[in-house]
Each structure stands twice: as structure tokens, then as C-alpha cells.
Amino acid sequence: MKPLLVYWDVRGRATYLRMILHYAGVDFEDKRYKFEVTESQKAYSDYKKWFQEDKIKLQGILDFPNLPYYMDDTVRMTQSRAILEHLGRKHHLDGRNEQELFRIDMIYDVLADIGFILGEIAYPPPVENRQEIHDKTRKAYAETLPAQLASISKFLGSNDWMAGNHLTYVDFYAYDILDDNRKLFDPKHINQFPNLVAYLRRIEELKGVKEFLASPAFQPMLIMGPLALFGGSETRVPTE
Amino acid sequence: MKPILGYWDLRGRASPIRMLLHHVGVDFEDKRYRDPAEWFGKDKIKLAKTVDFPNLPYYIDDEVKMTQSRAIIHHLGRKYNLDGSSEQELVRMHIIYEQIIELSEALMAIARSVDVENRQEIHDTLRKAYLASLPSKLEAIAKFIGKDDWMGGKKLTYIDFMIYDVLDFHRVLFDPKHVNEFPTLVAYLTRVEGLKGVSEYLASDAFHSLPIYGPMGMFGGTKDYKPID
Numbered sequence: 001m002k003p004l005l006v007y008w009d010v011r012g013r014a015t016y017l018r019m020i021l022h023y024a025g026v027d028f029e030d031k032r033y034k035f036e037v038t039e040s041q042k043a044y045s046d047y048k049k050w051f052q053e054d055k056i057k058l059q060g061i062l063d064f065p066n067l068p069y070y071m072d073d074t075v076r077m078t079q080s081r082a083i084l085e086h087l088g089r090k091h092h093l094d095g096r097n098e099q100e101l102f103r104i105d106m107i108y109d110v111l112a113d114i115g116f117i118l119g120e121i122a123y124p125p126p127v128e129n130r131q132e133i134h135d136k137t138r139k140a141y142a143e144t145l146p147a148q149l150a151s152i153s154k155f156l157g158s159n160d161w162m163a164g165n166h167l168t169y170v171d172f173y174a175y176d177i178l179d180d181n182r183k184l185f186d187p188k189h190i191n192q193f194p195n196l197v198a199y200l201r202r203i204e205e206l207k208g209v210k211e212f213l214a215s216p217a218f219q220p221m222l223i224m225g226p227l228a229l230f231g232g233s234e235t236r237v238p239t240e
Numbered sequence: 241m242k243p244i245l246g247y248w249d250l251r252g253r254a255s256p257i258r259m260l261l262h263h264v265g266v267d268f269e270d271k272r273y274r275d276p277a278e279w280f281g282k283d284k285i286k287l288a289k290t291v292d293f294p295n296l297p298y299y300i301d302d303e304v305k306m307t308q309s310r311a312i313i314h315h316l317g318r319k320y321n322l323d324g325s326s327e328q329e330l331v332r333m334h335i336i337y338e339q340i341i342e343l344s345e346a347l348m349a350i351a352r353s354v355d356v357e358n359r360q361e362i363h364d365t366l367r368k369a370y371l372a373s374l375p376s377k378l379e380a381i382a383k384f385i386g387k388d389d390w391m392g393g394k395k396l397t398y399i400d401f402m403i404y405d406v407l408d409f410h411r412v413l414f415d416p417k418h419v420n421e422f423p424t425l426v427a428y429l430t431r432v433e434g435l436k437g438v439s440e441y442l443a444s445d446a447f448h449s450l451p452i453y454g455p456m457g458m459f460g461g462t463k464d465y466k467p468i469d
Contacts, residue, residue, distance in 0.1 A: 063384045064339050075331055079338035086331055101318070102304065105311030110293055112310075116345055125349075125362045126369075133362075136355055155292040 003028040003072035005083075009035060009046075010222040010232075011180075013080035014068045016172035018217070020084065022208040023172070024091040030217065033067065035226050081112070081173070088169025100163040104170045107155060107162045111170075111177045114148070117141060118180060122228035134229040145181065145189050152178070153193040160202060167206075175203045180223050184231050243268040243301035245312075246283070250451045251409075253309035254297045256401035259432075260313060262441040263401075264320040270446060310402075317398030324399075329392040333399040336384060336391045340406045343377065346370055347409060351457040363458040371469055374410070374418050381407075382422040389431060396435070404432040412449050413460050415469045 005021065007014035009032035021028050033046035050067065058065035066078040070086075077083055088094045095101035121141055124133040152174075161167050162174055178200060182190050190196055204213055212218060223231035245261065247254035249272035261268050273279045279296065287294040287305075295307040299315075306312055317323040324330040350366045353359055390396050391403055407429060411419050419425055433442055441447055452460040459465060 063335065064380055074327070077331055077335055079335050082331065082334035082338050085334055086327075089327065089330070098315075098318070102306060102311055102315050105314050106293065106306060106308045109308035109310050112341075120349065125354075125366055127358060127362055127365060129356060129358065133354060133356055140355075151293055 001071070001073055003070070004031060005029070005068060005070050006031045006033070007068040008033050008225060009219075010225055011176070011219060012224065015218075016169075016176045017068060017070070017080060017083055017087065018212060019172045019175065019203075019209050020087050020091065020093065020169055022212040023206055024087070024093070025208055026091075081108075084169050084173060093167060093169045095163050095168055096166060100166065100168070103155075103163050104168055107152070107174060108170050110152065110155075111173050114177050114181070118184065118231075119224075122224045122231055124229065131229065138230065142185055145185060146192070149181070149189055149193055149196065153196050156195055156199060158195070160199075171203060175200060179220075180231070183221060183223060241300075241302055243299065244271055245269070245297060245299050246271040246273065246279075247297040248272065248279075248454065249274050250454065251405065251449070252452065252454075256398075256405045257297060257299070257309065257313050257316065258447075259401045259404070259438050259441065260316055260320070260322065260398055263435050263437040264316075264322070265437055266320075313398045313402065322396060322398045324392045324395070324397055329395065329397070333392045333397055336381070336403060337399050339381065339384075340403050344406045344409075347406075347413065347460075348453075351453045351459055351461070353456055353458050359458065367459075371414065371418075374414075375421070378410075378418060378422055378425060382424040385424050385428055389428075400432055404429060408449070409452055409460070412452065412467055413465075414467055416467065 003021070003026055005014065005017055005028055007017075018030060033050050035047070055065045058069070062069055062076055062078055064078050068080050068083065069076070069078045070083045071077075075086060077086065085094075095104045117137075118141075121134060121137045124130040124137065127133075156162060159165070162170050178190065178196065182200075190200075204210060213220075219234075221231075221234045226232045243261075243266060245254065245257055245268055258270060273283075273296065284294050287298060287307075291298065291305050291307055293307050297309050297312060298305070298307045299312040300306075304315065306315065314323070324333050346366075347370075350363060350370060354362055356362070385391065388394065391399050407419060407425060410416075411429075419429075433439060448463060450460065450463050450465050455461045
């Protein structure tokens with residue numbers, strides 16, 4: 001079967017999976033559930049189809065039906081980072097020795113923590129003052145961003161890739177998280193670090209990735225879903 | 241040198257690592273920071289000279305100096321032959337790990353003290369919603385284990401220590417009945433607790449089920465926290 005990747009029609013947790021598949025030259029189906037925001041800014045068209053029909057149909061096929069999911073001739077799985085690691089092993093984009101393996105793991109943990117925090121900022125708790133909470137947490141994060149990027153820059157050092165000399169699956173994850181930060185916050189923070197800027201450009205130039213990023217399928221600004229308090233629309237809101 | 245694991249004096253992100261080290265019988269220093277000044281004012285600054293992300297937990301031995309809890313336990317898993325060997329095992333391990341991380345992150349959000357006046361309201365709202373969703377989540381995990389002994393399948397791996405911890409958090413932070421509904425989960429937790437080295441550690445003075453989080457958190461941050469729903 002043609003490998004199948006299924007997710008919402010945004011970047012979210014699927015970008016690095018789409019990138020690694022394009023890089024590996026896999027002819028896959030990039031299936032997307034579309035968002036269609038109504039006047040009341042609430043329900044989406046495919047939303048009901050996913051939650052009320054398709055997700056239920058996948059019980060018994062997937063252990064934890066969720067988006068994204070990935071299926072090919074050998075696996076049926078969920079959890080974006082688990083899928084990324086699987087594709088990394090499958091397409092020879094994993095660490096090759098102990099040093100590379102724990103470098104990959106260390107940056108992966110740092111990236112996962114950032115991803116978690118960005119999600120928290122984007123989707124504050126369902127209380128009346130959620131905008132206030134969003135503004136506070138966003139501001140607090142922006143203040144830590146320069147130091148956070150400084151340590152990632154130091155970790156990368158003069159290496160071409162996060163693991164060292166070889167491109168690995170974690171580079172696609174790093175690209176996505178760093179680019180999220182460039183889009184959600186002032187790009188000046190990243191631009192302070194020439195090695196990070198060069199690193200992002202290096203990934204953007206990879207065959208397969210370059211074409212994908214230039215295509216309408218990428219949607220650079222649609223990082224979160226439409227209900228997020230930031231990152232959910234095509235228009236960049238130029239505040240910190 | 242004797243390996244050293246450094247962390248706060250709580251379970252947090254270090255407990256699974258401590259359990260793994262006890263199981264494989266490593267004689268290590270289980271260093272616990274009780275005074276923030278000792279970490280922030282002294283050791284963190286020292287560690288920053290040799291490690292790119294000076295953080296807690298850290299793990300230092302003759303071969304490595306590392307931080308990031310998952311990186312540390314994965315490294316130890318490879319070192320002590322507690323990693324998956326087949327693709328099928330690895331896929332299973334990583335799926336359940338990510339699934340557990342979703343629970344862990346939700347718990348952290350409930351524990352977090354947000355810097356607004358209605359922080360108690362936020363905590364109560366999140367906690368209530370989480371408890372409503374918990375039974376189906378635990379059921380799916382119980383079903384996933386199925387008839388296997390361990391999360392990867394037939395073999396104990398480093399992932400089992402991480403899964404144990406988060407599942408056990410649910411028995412300590414909330415009414416244990418939620419977890420106890422599922423004999424498969426109870427059997428799994430008991431199996432991990434019965435591991436050589438682990439059972440001795442859990443019975444010792446060095447192990448405390450609480451606190452899980454820091455004292456500034458909204459729950460689970462003190463030794464005498466009582467589980468309620």
C-alpha cells in the first residue's frame with residue numbers, strides 16, 4: 001500500500017513527518033482533515049467526521065486512535081514523535097553511534113519541552129480570563145527565548161546537523177520547532193545566531209524538502225489550529 | 241568514579257532513572273538538591289562549563305555528562321541492555337511512551353500554579369475535566385498491555401520505568417480506585433515493583449511517593465498530600 005499520513009490541514013504535529021517523507025522520496029498520501037471556521041469561530045467541517053466517525057472506526061486498528069496516524073505495509077501507528085523515530089530508523093536517518101544517539105535524545109527533549117510550552121500558550125485553560133493567561137505566558141516565554149536559543153546554538157556549534165556530521169530525523173523536528181519560534185515570535189531572536197540561521201537554510205535546501213516547503217501544502221503560518229490564541233491564522237500578529 | 245544522578249528531592253523526572261539504576265545494581269550517588277541555592281548558585285554554574293543544557297536531572301559517569309531525563313534513561317537503557325531490539329518492540333515502546341507523556345503533561349498543567357488570581361479555579365477546572373477523561377485513557381493503556389508482561393512485549397525495557405511512574409502518580413494524586421479498576425494495570429505496576437533492586441529501593445527510606453512536583457505546585461508538592469478527586 002502507498003504509505004498514508006493523516007492529520008489536520010495545518011502544520012501542527014505533522015510538518016516534520018511530511019518533511020522526512022519528502023526528503024526520503026517516499027510516494028505517500030498526505031491526507032488532511034480540513035478546518036472550516038464558521039462565523040461563530042467554532043466548529044470545523046471535517047472535525048465532526050473525525051471525532052464522530054473516523055476515529056471510532058479506527059478502534060481495533062490503532063491502539064490509540066488519534067491524529068496524526070501513519071500506516072504502511074509494516075506498521076499502523078499514532079503519536080507524531082514515535083512515527084518520526086520509526087521513519088528515522090526505516091530511512092537510515094538515525095544516529096550511528098552512542099555519541100550521536102544521545103545528542104539526538106538531548107536536543108529532542110529540549111525541543112519537546114518547547115513544543116509543550118508553545119501548545120500551553122496557544123491553548124490556555126477554558127476559563128474566562130484565558131486571553132490574560134495567554135498574554136502573560138506568551139510574554140514570559142518571549143523573555144526566555146533568547147537564552148533558550150543561545151543554548152541550542154551552543155549545542156549545534158559548528159556541526160552541520162544536530163547529531164553531528166549526519167542528517168538525522170531530529171533535524172526535521174528541530175527545523176519545525178525553530179521555525180515555529182521564528183513565526184510566532186520576532187525573528188530577530190533567531191537571527192542573532194548565524195549558525196542557527198545557516199542550519200535552517202541548510203535544511204530548507206534539502207532535496208525533496210525544498211519542493212515541499214515551496215508548495216501550497218506547507219502553509220508556513222498555520223502552525224496551530226484555528227481555535228488557538230496564536231499561530232492559528234495566516235496573518236502574523238506582530239506582537240511579542 | 242561513582243556515577244552521580246542529580247535532581248531535586250522529589251520524584252518529578254528522576255524517579256524512573258533511580259529505579260532503573262537500582263534494578264541493574266549500579267552503585268551510584270543519588271544526589272538530591274534541597275536548597276535551590278546549591279543548584280542555581282553553585283552546581284548549575286559549574287555544570288554549564290561542560291554541558292550545553294545545564295539542568296536537573298543530570299547524570300555523570302566516566303563516559304558521559306548529560307542532562308534531559310529521557311536522554312539519560314535511554315542511554316542507560318542501551319548501556320544496560322534494557323532497550324527494544326526489534327522494530328515492533330521499538331514502535332510499541334515509543335507509542336506508549338508518547339501516550340503516557342500526554343498524561344504526564346496534563347498532570348503538569350493541573351499542578352502548575354498560573355500567575356493569575358483564579359489559579360485555584362483553573363486547577364479545579366482542569367482536574368475535573370481530566371478525571372472525567374481518565375477511565376477511557378486507562379482502559380486503552382490496559383488493553384495495550386494485553387497479555388504481555390512489559391510495554392515492549394516480552395522484554396523489560398527502560399520505558400517500563402517511565403510508564404510505571406506516571407501510572408503510579410495517578411494512584412497518589414487521585415483516588416487510587418481509577419487505576420485499581422484495571423487488573424491488567426495493577427498487575428503491571430506490581431510486576432515493576434517486584435523487580436530485583438526496585439522492591440528494595442521502594443521499601444527504603446530513600447524512596448518517597450510524594451512529593452512528585454515542587455512545593456509551589458497546586459497539588460502533589462508535599463509529602464503529606466492526600467489523594468482526593
